[in-house]
Amino acid sequence: MNALLTPLERGPLPLPNRLVMAPMTRSRARGGQVTALTAEYYAQRATAGLIITEGTQPCVVGQGYIDTPGLHSPEQAAAWRVVTEAVHARGGRIFVQLMHSGRIGHPSLYPDGGLPLAPSAIASGERLYTPDGLLDHPEPREMTSADIARSVDEFVTAARLAVEAGFDGVELHGASGYLIHQFLADNTNRRTDAYGGTVENRIRFAVEVVRAVGDAIGPDRTGIRLSPGSTLNGVRESDTELLYPALVRALVPVSPAYVHISEFGTRDITKLIRADWPGTLILNPHPGSPDPTGADPAAVADGADALRDGVADAISFGQLWLANPDLPERIAAGGPFTGADPTTFYGGDHRGYTDYPTLAGR
Structure with a gap:
């Protein structure tokens, strides 16, 4: 049997297979x-060992893109409950x-028109896409110690709302x-206090x-x-090789359910992390020159190899x-794999969202 299809029993998160939806x-x-369409989208993929949803802002100023979901109000939690129940x-x-999103935000996204927050007042150099065109990210406001404490509390409040909404857990981005990555990286974090x-x-x-959040x-x-x-x-x-x-x-003493590594460069840093992380490790592999549509058998093979090599516990x-x-x-049938349509990745309706065929529906 393909290693990706075997159960994962170790740790606090037993899974029927080792395939995680990123x-x-x-x-x-x-x-x-x-919406109800969101519920259908995720329910269609419920055979995953674990689904991890799209990025969801824990507070108003945490939003970084248009039409992304939030989880900082009872109404948003109620809408998400329809999704979790369907799954x-x-x-x-x-x-x-x-x-x-930290500095990857824009005043146009916030009702008060305020600045996004970040560890340091350093602009991203990137832009926000809007229906009216691209807008430059502004220089963010450097977070005070009170802002940092408030941000931690906002993550906690959103996590509690997630449990109320029926989620099995939360993944912190x-x-x-x-934002969290902005604190980690030394070109975005120029602080001189206890956080820099x-x-x-x-x-x-x-x-x-x-x-x-764990507490x-x-x-x-x-x-x-x-x-x-x-x-x-x-x-x-x-x-990087010291930081992670x-x-x-x-x-390790905090004992989160898992660490989820999105590979950007070589596998060497993943192996360094694996050596210091005794808990469950989920790996999002990025082999060289993947098919741009995602229909890449090499990615499946690379994931299975990572499991066999002990680099990861789930993919x-x-x-x-x-x-x-x-x-x-x-995967059990050896393919074929449908390619994704990048023109429908962001925004739109059911097309490129809930209308991808299954093998049985071909």
Whole structure:
């Protein structure tokens, strides 16, 4: 049997297979609220060992893109409950990814027109896409100590709302150049207080958020996603090989459910993290020159190899799940895999969202 299809029993999160649906922004949450179409989309993919939702802002100022969902009000939690019930009705498990975008935000997204927040007042150099064109990200406001404490509390409140909404847990987005990652990286964090400078100080915010959320809803319901070496959204790290082993060592006493690594460069850094992380490790692999549509058997083979080599305990895929809602069945059959349509990734209706065929429906 393909290693991806075997159960995962270790740790606090037993899974029927080792195929995880990676978080993917889809920008179909009008006004920050998910819909019945969202429920259908995730329920179609309930055969995943675990679904991790698209990035979901834990507060108003955490939003970074148009039409992304929130989880900071009772109304948003009620809308998400329709999603979790649909997934559970089909036997699935689902975590919500809590994503504070930090400096990857824009005043046009916030009712008060205020500035986005970040560890330091350094603009991303990136732009926000809107129906009216591209807008430059402004220089963010540097967070005060009170802002940092408030942000931790907002993650905790959103995590509690997630449990009320029926989620099996939460994943904290510490990757891809968003707020937690901005604290980790030395080009976005120029602070001179206890949250900046040394590796020990730069990992402090990430550890505090994981600990606070774990204390609130249980560490077995709390995961974190990391992307060592990623340069997305203008982030640069000069000390990746020191930074991430130190971070996961600091997380060991906190005992989160898993660490989720999104590979950006070579597998060497993943192996370094694995050596220091005794808990469950989910890997989002990025083999060289993948098919741009995601219909890449090499990615499946690479994931299975990572399991056999002990580098990871479960493997997450993005576009493969997007375009193949019956991914376990396709892997068992050896394919074929449907390619994703990038023109429907963000925004729109059911097209490119809930209309991808299954093998049985061909």
